[in-house]
Amino acid sequence: MSFWSFLNLKLLLDVFFAAGFGILLFSRVKEQRTLWLLRGYLFLVSLAWFVQRFASLPLTSKLIDALVIACSLSLAILWQGELRRLMELLGTGRLAVLLGNPPKEFRANSNAVNQLVDAAGKLSQNRRGALMVVDLGSDLRPEDFLYSGITIDAQLSTDLLINLFATDTPLHDGAILVKGNKIISAGVILPLSRQGISRYGTRHLAALGITERFDRCICIVVSEETGTLSLANQGKLERPITSSRLQELLNDFIGGLKNQTISKSSPNRNVSLPNKETIDIISSIGVDKSVKNSD
Numbered sequence: 001m002s003f004w005s006f007l008n009l010k011l012l013l014d015v016f017f018a019a020g021f022g023i024l025l026f027s028r029v030k031e032q033r034t035l036w037l038l039r040g041y042l043f044l045v046s047l048a049w050f051v052q053r054f055a056s057l058p059l060t061s062k063l064i065d066a067l068v069i070a071c072s073l074s075l076a077i078l079w080q081g082e083l084r085r086l087m088e089l090l091g092t093g094r095l096a097v098l099l100g101n102p103p104k105e106f107r108a109n110s111n112a113v114n115q116l117v118d119a120a121g122k123l124s125q126n127r128r129g130a131l132m133v134v135d136l137g138s139d140l141r142p143e144d145f146l147y148s149g150i151t152i153d154a155q156l157s158t159d160l161l162i163n164l165f166a167t168d169t170p171l172h173d174g175a176i177l178v179k180g181n182k183i184i185s186a187g188v189i190l191p192l193s194r195q196g197i198s199r200y201g202t203r204h205l206a207a208l209g210i211t212e213r214f215d216r217c218i219c220i221v222v223s224e225e226t227g228t229l230s231l232a233n234q235g236k237l238e239r240p241i242t243s244s245r246l247q248e249l250l251n252d253f254i255g256g257l258k259n260q261t262i263s264k265s266s267p268n269r270n271v272s273l274p275n276k277e278t279i280d281i282i283s284s285i286g287v288d289k290s291v292k293n294s295d
Helices: 003-028 032-054 058-078 080-091 110-125 158-164 202-213 243-254 276-285 289-293
Strands: 130-135 150-155 175-179 182-188 217-222 229-233 236-241
Touching: 003 032, 032 058, 110 130, 110 158, 110 217, 110 229, 110 243, 130 202, 150 158, 158 182, 202 217, 202 229, 202 236, 217 243, 229 243, 236 243
Parallel strands: 130 175
Antiparallel strands: 130 217, 150 182, 175 182, 217 229, 229 236
């Protein structure tokens, strides 16, 4: 292979990998304004490379390089949340999330949706603050949270959800993590978002924070002050919503359950009981009997 052939092959591979990286970035960006900024930045980088390689313009090259550096610093400030998430995923070796891997099978049924909506509705009526993280395939791990909480590993049920958010228990201010038909952990502390700090409380900022970092998870929020229901998804918050709207959204996310209705008073409703370890945990932190008696 001649020198020029090798040089052309190297240039071709360089352009190929750069184009692939650019396509990957564009495919992961959803917001239109962010997409415009990314296009402008990549155009400047491409222009700087072209001038340095094919044009003998030292002064122009220096000016473009300075502009690229200034834009890089500006974007580092604007995208600090996204860059932090990128470093977290690279540090934990979860490259499949960046490459947009297909979601894992989400093992949940209509009963799981009913339990979540039923619990959220009762907590809203009693103005009990709550934060429920539903993992739809992001494979959330303990290192994704500021504090991973206490392991529950119990079957999802309305009564257990209500008791986990009892105001006289240490787990009240944290979030619960739900995967499929199970409550994985409680008392989880989530990373906060920097958007809308003056508009939202801590629970809403936590819901925005975790859904900004992971696309395939949603958060149900119950406001302690007003009892308002909200749902966070991909860094966006829909509020206020009714229980019927919450069920509709959950059915859409979990899939194929739009025609299901909430079973509120059926005597044959199946309520899954927590295991012995979970009962010991709940007993140690105190069970909220007032809510049970009000059903």
